[in-house]
Amino acid sequence: MSDARDPAAQPERTRFAWRRTTLAFAVVVVLEMRRVLVDGGSARGYAGLSLALCTWLVFLAAGQRRIRQLAATAPRAMPPGLALGAGLCVVASATSAAVLLW
Template sequence: MKRPGQPAVRDPGLQPERTRLAWRRTTLACAVVAVLAERPALYGTLYGRGSAPRIAAAVLVALALAGFLWVAHGRIRALAAPRPPVLRPRTAAAAVGCAVALAVFGVALVR
């Protein structure tokens, strides 16, 4: 029990582990989306039907996935600490930006 004048002791329990697993699931889902989005571009390129815009979109999908993996890996490593730091707004914005870019470039490839 907390006594008056003492700082509260935080017991995170399993919350950091659940959050770390959620980041891993999201990373896996983004990788699957990237592979499925790039498949038409790469298939067309292998059989001579590829075009420069489709190849450029495939490269942008790969870059967006790499950016998301970089952000997610950093967050997963941070959550392994005994007292994980709070997610910074800049990191959250980078993750959202990569996910949105992945979706936009994926739609451009599928069309």
């Protein structure tokens, strides 16, 4: 078995992972929007929805930035600030879901 690695495969898989995660965030926002609109909008519901929407927009911007970085011939490692921002977006998304459910 060869230990040779295809240098083009890893950035492509990473780019697809960013796209899948961004799509998952969009699905969460749509489901939260549906819940707020179908169940009647309370102040807490709209607060959770707005937090989810803002979180998705921030993650979308971070994802697009990383995807552009991966398009380079030799992509750099992900900057720590981008990793921290993506992690905070995940925590904020979970918080918005908790706000919406309670």
